[in-house]
Amino acid sequence: MKKLLVLLFSLVIALSVTACKPEEKTLVIFQNKVEIDTVLRDYATAWGAKNNVKVEVKTCGGDTCAYGTQILAEFQANKQPDIFVIEGMGGYNIYKDKILDLTGEPWVSNTDLEFMVSGKVYGFPVAVEGWGMAYNKELLVAAGVDIDALKVVSQAEYAAVFEQVKNYFAANNMPNHAVVSMAAASGMHWVTGLHNFNGYLSAGLAYNDSNVITKLNNGEVDAARLAQLADWAELLFKYADKSIxxxxTYDDQVGKFAKGEAAFLHQGNWTDSSYKDSKFTMGYLPHATMAENNDSIFIGAPSYYVINKDTNMSAEAKLFLSDLAATNEGHDYMVNKANMVPAFNSVTLKPKTPLSAAVMEWNQAGKAYAWWQNDMPADFGMGTLGPIYELFAKGEITKAQFITNVTAAIDAVK
Amino acid sequence: MIEKILRRLILVIVTIFVILILPFHSLVRWFKRKSRDNAPIVSDQSKKGFITRYIDDFWLGNSGRAQNNRVFVFFLLPSLGAFLLFVIYPFVHGLFLSLTNWTGLNTGNESFIGFENYRIIFSDVRFIFSFAQTILYSLMNILAINVVAFLLALLVTQKLRLENIYRAGFFMPNLIGGLVLGYIWQFVFNRALVSLGGVFANSWLASGSTALFGLIVVVTWQYAGYIMMIYIAAIQNIPLDLVEASKIDGATAIQRLKLITLPMIAQAFTVAMFLTLVTSFKQFDTVMSLTQGGPATTLPTWIGAFYGLADMPVVQSTNLIAINIYQEAFSRYQMGVGQAKAIVFFGFLLVVSLLQVYYNKRREIEL
Structure with a gap:
């Protein structure tokens, strides 16, 4: 009995001694881009060594890990990260009680894409992304299309170009070639329900004009815009490869374009990693969501780093973010290592990948339509609109039914 | 009669209560015993009501039976504790959450909103559609799996050469995880089968009217081998003398199947039906990877008509109830509504499976 007591006693002492050791500070970053996991980890370790902070990068994203679900679980389990990721207004509404006000941080003056709510800055733009109609220059030139004439484009012009390319394929016995590579099936609802539908929310409007998205969130429909969107979707579906x-899947859709078998691709610059073996020149042209005068591609920051309000590491977290935007190491990491398009004017490095370079070009020319798709109610784009697009793509509903269904879906928002 | 049932009911409740307080009671008793050495606790039986008498006789008194029962309870405590902690408590808490506006982030601040969540889900045509689709899927799936499994079991108990290899082969798909299986069959349906033409010319997974059948094919392929094992075990347990006697009496193979095999393996049917019923209703992983709930289709008019809708909304054809609950909770962050759906689903599944076991049990034979 006495021996046991002695043992217990020493155990207690040993434990309390370990507990009294000076605690090492750990900055926990919980992010959602699987593809930059390794490079971010390397950058964070180097930064941490320099600033005497231990940085832990946790990643959850892609097909195998649902970031939204996982971050919720981390918060519920009280394993709160110091820096985490939100995607626009939807994420802000969920986490607004947890997000630190970042107004006045040094990087804010170097960007137009910071995440703001009623005049206060909350989010650090992770990167700029954009999508439009990616084109294969060689195919279009061979088909006799004047690309520069399409920089300000109408639906009628696209209809003519699509027909011209289709005839070129037919005349030259190229049955494997498709005019447009686009996917609308389950699993690809983000291409239609979010990216294509964003045209309805922003095409032809000033970058900060939130009038249509505000109406949508109040359950009001802009019938004229919706009719033009439906025309555009119909046109795309008509010239798209039917099986894709x-x-x-994503690989089928992007693979078709990467192999040089599609003249146009309805995807963003994140597809750059698929073009290592592609031997053609590519670039972006605007979507013709509106009938006339489409002159910009859709550019925005898909996600923002935000700082947890309840952390005791907020100084380190703020420093981490501002160093990312201000130091050469940060720029090198963003542009060269992670292949992202930085949102900051202070960055002078140019992306090496073709579509990212194209996005940067459109962005610098000031030709950008905003991203409002993430400000729709949770799951509205993919869960509600995606299936409607899918039926329209398969020809199971008509254009009129497409419009009625989208109208009814928006009506039900309120 | 009613009084007797009522008394039984009261005693059951009392028993649960007694089991819960027993550890404390025993502790108190132990301390008392220490201070007042073994003063016998004498009780006057005649003056008490049936409840006190029951407690005294069965649990807390000095009779041999009561002492035995107390020992049993102490042996029961570890597993009882685990059961309470991991099954009963989460369930009761879930019931409570289904009556709140919990979103997952307002934890601690959620407010009680009564049956609002239940009103929401029953006025939601998409949920009703998911429910109807799940029932349809389960009926067809139970039938398909059991028929295939039973036929396979008959086949591999026919004294074939290499029968063990067949058994292992049929069982093998069950060892592949549902997610992997979904991706493999997605390829089979979308790429391999379409090149055969005919009924496969359009991928089954691309159309709302065929996707459910595609799903059934996949799940049957996966699960039939497992259920086959249950049937094999039962078939091997049929006494040979019965079979021989029937042969001598001149019974044909079909008569033997109908009059001997089927009744003798009724027990296996109970188990197999129960397993397939529960797994069909709860189907999640394979659907997630095979179709992600899609493809889209328009709501069947009979559901729309029931809700008085003029235009049929677009719904997801393989959005089975487990997927629907998951999306409600984790894509739309409506934890309370999702929880309410889960409770409704639980109640439904409980009733269906109890009925199934009851009816199947009646067909079983005791030798």
Whole structure:
């Protein structure tokens, strides 16, 4: 009995001694881009060594890990990260009680894409991304299309170009070639329900004009814009590769374009990693969501780093973010290591990948339509609009039914 | 009669209560015993009501039976504790959450909103559609799996050469995880089968009217081998003398199947039906990877008509109830509504499976 007591006693002492050791500070970053996990980890370790902070990078994203679900679980389990990621207004509304006000941070003056709510800055733009109609220059030139004439484009012009390319394929016995590579099946609802539908929310409007998205969130429909969107979707579906459109996966869709078998691709610059073996020149042209005068591609910051209000590491977290935007190491990491397009004017490095360079070019020319798709109610784009697009793509509903269904879906928002 | 049932009911409740307080009671008793050495606790039986008498006789008194029962309870405590902590408590808490506006982030600040969540889900045509689709899927799936499994079991108990290899082969798909299986079959349906043409010319997974059948094919392929094992075990347990006697009496193979095999393996049917019923209703992983709930389709008019809708909304054809609950909770962050759906689903599944076991049990034979 006495021996046991002695043992217990020494155990207690040992434990309390370990507990009294000076605690090492750990900055926890919980982010959602699987593809930059390793490079971010390397950058963070180097930064941490320099600033005497231990940085832990946790990643959850892609097909195998649902970031939204996982971050919720981390918060519920009280394992709160210091820096985490939100995607626009939807994420802000969920986490607004947890997000630190970043107004006045040094990087804010170097960007137009910071995340703001009623005049206060909350989010650090992780990167700029953009999408439009990616084109294969060689195919278009061979088909006799004047690309520069399409920089300000109408639906009628696209209809003519699509027909011209289609005839070129037919005349030259290229049956494997598709005019447009686009996917609308389950699993690809983000291409239609979010990216294509964003045209309805922002095309032809000033970058900060939130009038249409505000109306949508109040359950009001802009019938004229919706009719033009439906025309555009119909045009795309008509010239899209049928099998990819109705059953294709991301790899099928992007692969078609990467192999040089599609003249146009309905995707963003994140597809750059698929073009290592592609031997053609590519660039972006605007979507013709509106009938006339489409002159910009959709550019925005898909996600923002935000700082947890309840952390005791807020000084370190702020420093981490401002160093990312201000130091050469930060720029090198963003542009060269992570292949991202930085949102900051202070960055002079140019992306090496073709579509990212194209996005940067459109952005510098000031030709950008905003991203409002993430400000729609949770799951509205992918869960509600995606299936409607899918049926329209398969020809199971008409254009009129497409419009009625989208109208009814928006009506139900309120 | 009613009084007797009522008394039984009261005693059951009392028993649960007694089991819960027993550890404390025993502790108190132990301390008392220490201070007042073994003063016998004498109780006057005649003056008490049936409840006190029951407690005294069965649990807390000095009779042999009561002492035995107390020992049993102490042996029961570890597993009882685990059961309370991991099953009963979460369930009761879930019931409570389904009556609140919990979103997952307002934890601690959620407010009680009564049956509002239940009103929401029953006025939601998409949920009703998911429910109807799940029932349809489960009926067809139970039938398909059991028929295939039973036929396979008959086949591999026919004294074939290499029968063990067949058994292992049929069982093998069950060892592949549902997610992997979904991705493999996605390829089979979208790429391999379409090149055969005919009924496969359009991928089954691309159309709302065929995707459910595609799903059934996949799940049957995966699960039939497992259920086959249950049937094999039962078939091997049929006494040979019965079979021989029937042969001598001149019974044909079909008569033997109908009059001997089927009744003798009724027990296996109970188990197999129960397993397939529960897994069909709870189907999640394979659907997630095979179709992600899609493809889209328009709501069947009979559901729309029931809700008085003129235009049928677009719904997801393989959005089975487990997927629907998951999306409600984790894509739309409506934890309370999702929880309410889960409770409704639980109640439904409980009733269906109890009925199934009851009816199947009646067909079983004791030798």
């Amino acid at each position: 459109l109705t059953t294709g």
